[in-house]
Amino acid sequence: MTGTNPGISSDAHGVAPGMDPAVDSPVHSSAPGGLVKSVVELDRVVIRLAGDSGDGMQLTGGRFTSETASFGNDLSTLPNFPAEIRAPTGTLPGVSSFQLHFADHDIMTPGDAPDVLVVMNPAALKANLMDLPGGGLLIADSDEFTARNLAKVGYDSNPLEDGSLDKWQLVAVPLTSMTTDALADSGLGKKEAERSKNMFTLGLLSWMYHRPTEGTVRFLERQFRRKPQIAAANIAAFRAGFNYGETTEAFAVSYEVKPAPMAPGKYRHISGNQALAYGIIAAGQRSGLPVFLGAYPITPASDILHELSKHKSFGVRTFQAEDEIAGIGAALGASFGGALGVTTTSGPGVALKAETIGLAVMTELPLLIIDVQRGGPSTGLPTKTEQSDLLQALYGRNGEAPVPVIAPRSPGDCFDATLEAARIALTYRTPVILLSDGYLANGAEPWSIPGASELPDLRTEFATEPNGEDGEFLPYLRDPETLARAWAVPGTAGLQHRIGGLEKADKTGNISYDPENHDFMTRTRQAKVDGIAASIPATEVDDPDGDARVAVIGWGSTYGPIGAACRRIRASGRSIAQVHLRHLNPLPADLGEILARYDRVICPEMNLGQLAMVLRAKYLVDVHSHTQVRGLPFRAAELAAVFQDVIDGTTGTPATADHTDTTILDVPAQTGAAL
Amino acid sequence: MTAIESTNAHVHDLGMPGGPDVTTIAGAIDASVAANGPKQTALKAKDLKTDQEVRWCPGCGDYVILNAVQSFLPSLGIAREDMVIISGIGCSSRFPYYMNTYGMHSIHGRAPAIATGLAASRPDLSVWVVTGDGDALSIGGNHLIHTLRRNVNLTILLFNNRIYGLTKGQYSPTSEVGKVTKSTPMGSLDHPFNPVSLALGADATFVGRAMDSDRKGLTDVLRQAAEHQGTSLVEIYQNCNIFNDGAFELLKDPNTGPMWTIPLVHGEPLVFGPGGASCVVRDDFGGLRIAETNQVDAAQIVVHDAHREDPSYAFALSRLSSQDLRYTPMGVFRKVAKPSYDRMMTDQLEDAAAQQPADLDALLAGGDSWTVSA
C-alpha cells in the first residue's frame, strides 16, 4: 500500500513534497487474532482533540505532548479552551480543544489545520469540522451522538450515519461504552468510569502513533496518589484503548513519526508560563537576590503564580494580593528592600498597575512586570491570545515614563527573555515589561535544558558607602555608563534616604520643582532607557538566500507562524528576510539601517498594527501592516500568501515554482529548503 | 517580630537557602546591612531630623505629630537605618522627607501595599506607614483593610483631619454628613467611616487612637503600636488649621474635652468626665452604652480589656462616639497576639528549604527529560 497520511489525502490536496510517507512499503505486523496491521512512516502529523470542557481534553493533550516529547519529536501545541469553567455540557461554547503538531524535523507552529480530528461529542464536531481538510481522519465517540446531544447543537440527523461526513475518513468508535466495559470490574460507578474515556482515547492514539506509554502510567500513578482506585481505573482505560487499537479492524494502519534530529543535549518539554516561572527563579538565583512576586489571579497569567508558589525553597516569596495595584505595589516595596520584585498579570491588570509603574520609573528601582496578553479591550477574550498590549506597555502611563519592553518568541524562549528582562531591570534600575501572550503561555515545545551555571551572571551591587563629595549619600548619582542610580537598601547604615514619586533633584534625589531640573531629569530617564540599546546584540536577519528585497518583521509569539511562512516562500523559490524583535523598547540600534535595506517591509501582528505604527513613526519606513485578531495564532499558509503577494508585487516577476498555497504546513528539512 | 526586636539579630534570618554557586540568596542584602559595622541604636531626636525644610502650613497638626514621633522613636532602640517610613499622597504623606530614616513617598492610597512587600520580604526592618484619611480610607481603603486582616508587621499612622488637605479642602471619608466644602456647597451627603470601627471590622490586631496635641497620650499609643507584632493602626486626630480648623476642638478644649473623651486604659474601669461622672456599661443587646456613674452599680461598669480575642467588644467601644465626636474613646482599643504575616511567610520558606534543597539544575530538568546523544 502507499502510505497516506490520513490528513493529507492526495485527492484533496496533492501530496506535498516531503509530505510523502518516507516508507513506501509499509512494514506489516501481525496483531493478535491474526489481524494484519501495517505501519506507515510519516514526517509530521497534526492532531486535534476536541470535547466538552469536562472531558479532560487539555489533560489528554498534555499527556500526548509529554509522550511525544519524550519520544524525541519536535512539537508545538495549541490549547484552545473557553473562558467559562464549565459551560453547559454538550454545547458549542463548552467545547475545548488541544492541537498538537509533531514531526521528525524542526517545526515552528502547531499547524494550520489538523490531519486528525478526534471529537468526543456532536458539539466538538460542529465546532471543529470546518478546520479538518477533506480526506482527514475523523474519529468520533459514537456513544455521545445521542438524539439529545445532537439536538443541543442543532443537528437534525446523526452526521455519523447520514453520509454528511463522506468527504472525510470517518471512524465512529463507541469510546464511552468501551471505557465503561473495560472498567466493569473496577468497582467504579458508570458515571465515574465514563470519566476515564479520555484515557481510553489517549491509549488508542498512543497505539496509532507508537507513543511510549510508561510516562503516562507513571503520571497517572502520581496524579492519583491518594486515590489508588481512580489511578488504576485510568491506567486500565488507557491500556484498554491501546489494546483496542492493536486488535480492532477499525484501524488497519498505525503511524510512525521518527524522532527529530536535535542538537545533542538534555531536553524536556515546557510551556511558556512554566518557562517564565523558571526564568524568574533562575534570575533570583543568578542575581543573588530573593524573589518577591506580588500578583492577583488573572487568566492567562495565574499559572506563573501557581508555579512560583511551589518553589519557596528557592527563597521565592509569593504574595496573592487584594488587587493588581497591591500586587505591583508590594513587589516594588520588596524591590526597595533589595529583592527582585516581580508582578505577573494580563492586559487589564497592566492598566491598573500603570500608576505604580510610573512610580518605579521615578524611583528607578528594578521591577519585572509580566503581561501575558489576552484578547482585549476590557475583559475581552480571557483565554485567547492577542498582541494588543504593545502600545499600552510602551506608552500606557502618565508623563514621560519610558519603560524597557521585551517579548519572548516561543514557549521555551520565555525563560531566556525573563533572564534578559531581569538583566535590564537590575543593571539599569528600572521597571521592565515582558510581553508574553496566551499562545506562548499555554503552548509547549521541547526545550534544551540549560545548565544553571551557564546562565547569565546577574549579580548587582548595592551601595554601602557614601558617594558624595561631602561624605553624604546621593541616591540619584548615576553610573556614567548605564546612567543607573545608586541602589542602597534599608538597613545599610549611613545611607538613609527618601525616594518617591515627586520629581527628584539630580543627584540628591530631594524634591525639586525646578524647571531646568525637571527637563534634565525627564531627558535623563529617557536617555537611560535609550542607552540600553548599547547592550543589545546586533539584530539577526534571517535571509538564507541573501538577496531578499522584502523583509518581514515581527515580535513575540508570531515568530513561529512567520518563520513557517518564510520557509514556504523560500520553498517556492522566492527570497524573503525575517527579522524578529525581542527588544521593543529600546529598539535595537541597527534596526533603522536594516529596514532601509529592503524594498518592502511587512509587519504581521495580532493587533491592528501597533508595532507597524511605531516603526513608521520612528524610521519613516512605509511598513505594510498585516493584522488579525481572531484570538488564535496566524496560520502559516495565510501569512505565506500575504508575503507572496507583496513579493510578487515588488519584484514584478513571480517565481517559477508556485506552490506556496499547497498544504505544506512546515516545510521539512528533506525538501532542501533552507531552515 | 516587633519593631523593638528588629535589630541585627534577625538580619540573617530572611529564610533564604544557599544557592549552588551564588552567594547565599540574602547574601547581598546581608552584606549591605552588615557593611558598616555594629548598629548605632542610641539615638537622639535630632538624629532623626533631615535637612529638608518642613513644608506644612504654620500651625498644622502635622508638626506636632512629627515632633512627638521624633522624640519617641529613639526610645525604641532601633537604628535609624533599620526604620523605613512609607507614605501615600496628601499633606500628611510628606512625613518621610522629614525623617532621617529610609523612606518612600509613594502614590495615593498605595502605601500599605508597598509597605507589605517590604515588611514581608525584610522582617528585620521596622516598617511604618504614614497616611491620611483620604489616602487610607478613600483611594486606599482596599489596601488598608487587607493589610489589617493579613496582620503584616507594620505600624500605620493614619492622620485624620477629616478633610482633603493637599487638594485644598474637599470633604473626606471621615467628614461629618452635611459638611460644606468646595465640592459640597450644599453639604456632603455621604455617611463617614469611623476608622477604628473599620479596622476592627477587618479584624485588626492592634487599633488605637490619639490626639495630635496630646504628646503623652500619643506617645503611649505609639509605643504600644510599635511593640505590637503585626499590623497596628493608630488613628491620630490631626488639626488642619487651613481647611478644617477646630475639627477636634470639642475634645481638645479643657472645658469640654474631659466631658466627651473616654480614656482607654487596659484593666481600668471606663469612668470619665469631670469628677468621673460618666461611665460605660453593657446595654441589653450585648453592646455598650454611656451611663451616669452614680446611677449604676460599680460592678456594672466595664473594665477595659484590650486583649479580648473577640473584636466585638472593641467594636462596641468604637461605636460609642458620634459623628460630632461626643463620647470619643482615646487610647488602645484592641491589642491581641496573632502570628504576623511576614513571620509565617518566612516560616514557610524555611520549612520548604528544609524539605527540599534549592537545586536549580534539578528544577530546570524536571521529571520528564530525555537526552539526545551526538
Ligand SMILES: Cc1ncc(C[n+]2csc(CCOP(=O)(O)OP(=O)(O)O)c2C)c(N)n1
Ligand atoms: C491618583 C491620584 N488621585 C488624586 C490625587 C490628588 N490628591 C492628592 S492628596 C489627595 C487627598 C489627600 O487627602 P488626605 O489623605 O486626607 O491627606 P491630607 O492632605 O488631608 O493630609 C488627593 C485627592 C493624587 N495625587 N493621585
Ligand code: SF4
Ligand atoms: S492644608 Fe491643612 S493638613 Fe495640609 S499642611 Fe496645611 S494645615 Fe496641614
Ligand SMILES: [Mg+2]
Ligand atoms: Mg486628610
